[in-house]
Amino acid sequence: MDLQGQSMTQMQPMKPAPAIFKRNPPIAGEAEAIERAKNGDAEAFSRLYALHKRRVYTLCLRMLGNVSEAEDMTQEAFLHLFRKIGSFRGESAFSTWLHRLTVNLVLMHLRKKGLNLVSLEETINPSDEDTPKRDFGSRDMHLAGSVDRVALERAVALLPPGYRMVFILHDVEGFEHNEIAEMLECSTGNSKSQLHKARLRLREILRRSEGPAPEQQPTQPAFKEAAL
Amino acid sequence: MTDFEFPNFDTMTPAEFESCLPELFANSNGSVSTDPRLQTFLRNNPDCAALVRDLETIAEHAKSLFEPDYEPSDTVWDNIQSKLQQEHPGDNNHSVPAKP
Numbered sequence: 106m107d108l109q110g111q112s113m114t115q116m117q118p119m120k121p122a123p124a125i126f127k128r129n130p131p132i133a134g135e136a137e138a139i140e141r142a143k144n145g146d147a148e149a150f151s152r153l154y155a156l157h158k159r160r161v162y163t164l165c166l167r168m169l170g171n172v173s174e175a176e177d178m179t180q181e182a183f184l185h186l187f188r189k190i191g192s193f194r195g196e197s198a199f200s201t202w203l204h205r206l207t208v209n210l211v212l213m214h215l216r217k218k219g220l221n222l223v224s225l226e227e228t229i230n231p232s233d234e235d236t237p238k239r240d241f242g243s244r245d246m247h248l249a250g251s252v253d254r255v256a257l258e259r260a261v262a263l264l265p266p267g268y269r270m271v272f273i274l275h276d277v278e279g280f281e282h283n284e285i286a287e288m289l290e291c292s293t294g295n296s297k298s299q300l301h302k303a304r305l306r307l308r309e310i311l312r313r314s315e316g317p318a319p320e321q322q323p324t325q326p327a328f329k330e331a332a333l
Numbered sequence: 334m335t336d337f338e339f340p341n342f343d344t345m346t347p348a349e350f351e352s353c354l355p356e357l358f359a360n361s362n363g364s365v366s367t368d369p370r371l372q373t374f375l376r377n378n379p380d381c382a383a384l385v386r387d388l389e390t391i392a393e394h395a396k397s398l399f400e401p402d403y404e405p406s407d408t409v410w411d412n413i414q415s416k417l418q419q420e421h422p423g424d425n426n427h428s429v430p431a432k433p
Contacts, residue, residue, distance in 0.1 A: 154410065159401035166403050179405050180412050187417060252390065254397050261398070276395035282359060301355035304388045311391070
């Protein structure tokens with residue numbers, strides 16, 4: 106979608122967001138591949154990898170912000186899938202199930218790294234200085250430039266990890282607050298609050314990036330070592 | 334359902350509005366700007382209205398990020414194959430998948 110040159114506040118409202126299941130429509134041949142993979146069919150597993158590797162990897166990359174770690178976690182996710190696919194009962198879309206499996210592995214990985222060892226409720230709350238500033242009453246500061254997929258991707262990469270996690274899970278992946286709260290071991294209120302702060306921070310970043318004298322134009326890809 | 338207590342929408346201040354925005358967004362499926370209860374307030378507080386529009390725009394465009402942009406290197410699949418070979422040596426029920 107090319108949104109170049111359009112103001113965020115001038116853009117036409119988009120259609121209502123489709124539900125997660127609508128965003129995960131059945132893929133041709135997927136159901137058959139799942140059943141065959143459950144029976145240990147290696148070729149079917151290859152097919153599932155081919156169908157889902159990009160989404161799983163992109164999810165890992167956005168959550169971790171690092172190519173090497175994202176590849177490691179993609180590998181772990183599919184190994185886990187190979188071992189656990191027998192437990193998939195079809196109660197949700199396969200990709201939803203796979204994404205949840207992936208998110209849980211990434212979160213476990215982050216906890217092992219110590220990011221969330223003390224308390225996830227606490228660690229997903231950045232320090233006060235990271236909290237987006239209130240800016241009511243500054244009408245000239247309205248976001249007036251353009252936002253597009255690339256700009257948003259870059260802005261998301263600049264979010265503090267806690268904000269980024271909730272934003273990706275809710276606004277990108279389509280998980281509900283109660284699901285996020287369960288995954289992140291925090292309250293639903295905390296999930297809502299973090300999401301709101303994430304969006305406020307993104308607004309700041311996007312607005313800054315379209316200003317007349319940006320502090321620093323990003324010259325690197327959004328992710329470390331990312332080869333687009 | 335939520336236990337959150339909303340302020341009086343007709344008399345609330347911008348600060349009160351901000352404090353209940355996370356709940357408003359969570360309860361309105363992302364379309365706060367069309368909430369009939371808020372129309373008077375938003376009309377009288379254009380900065381708040383602009384904030385809501387921007388946040389709605391960000392949320393809407395986030396959905397475009399759902400489609401994957403990135404592809405893992407071939408090494409990932411090679412490593413998966415290698416690990417499965419180690420886990421299932423000679424296991425006919427779990428043959429190692431070939432490159433997709």
